[in-house]
Amino acid sequence: MSDLLNGAGGLVVGQVPVSAGERRDLELPVARLPSGTRMTMPVTALRGIEDGPGLWLTAAIHGDEIGGTEVIRRVLARLDPRALRGHILAAPIVNVHGFAEGSRYLPDRRDLNRSFPGSARGSLAARLAHLVIENIVAPCSYGIDLHTGSDDRSNLPQIRADLDDPETLELATAFGAAAMIHARLRDGSLREAACRRGSTVLLYEGGEALRFDEATIDVAVEGIMRTLSYLDMIDHIAALDSGGNGTDTPLIARTTSWVRAPVSGLLRSRGELGERVVKGAVLGTVGDALGADERPVRSRSNGMVIGRAENPVVHRGDALFNIAVVEPQAGASLET
């Protein structure tokens, strides 16, 4: 399971060699701002003394999705490179421009996660994507990309991955989030580009943009530690067996469905993240400011609430609740 490292048996990240048993905090040069300020992408490399797999961790590809940045800090604080097998390359702030602006996008409004694999001579987004592929993804066989909800939405901690691939399904199961959602590869995403290079990739979603949500961060930290243990990159930690998600049986869904606002007005939400719902269940109401003309918002399928709008001011057609669709087995009850 050992990854092929650059050069003659060494790990080199952005021209910086990383020795066995060493942690290196380094900066990959991105580009100058128009003001002349030099922009760099922070990367931490951990290389074990013993051989093993390579795993990358990325966060804030969408610059306002900062929860994963804190996840990476906490994971790295728990790891000793001398006790690691293989190597970890962690980029806690990939979209350095969007991060500084509190924006999902790059200054040219491009979505970095639609710009992979990128190119050395393309747009700013294409160059950033290329930098990540060449320096972070290429030396590794496994990866976890950390995201949060966007646009005033919060997400239940969940893994999105190609669950049709047996190795990916095993890795997702080892991570142990409460919900696993089968997600086809999205054109131009980091996950797609890395999978096409042969990597096994998980995408973690949870919490809100521009927030540190403790419970969501905790699930991700514990999930990454369990994944490292599964890959035999760290010694088995008995305390992790209890799991960080408070659930024994994860929900596995192949499709998701948005419930939209039936009218414009104010959303009075009842549907909680993680709640199991049946088709027709009332997730909230939308009415006017004084509560007249309340219209129910109903689930269109059986399943679990995995995302919801947090801004009560809604237009007709706005996406309010994301339901992981799970059709009940014959004779089985959805209620647990």
Ligand SMILES: [Zn+2]
């Ligand atoms: Zn995102």
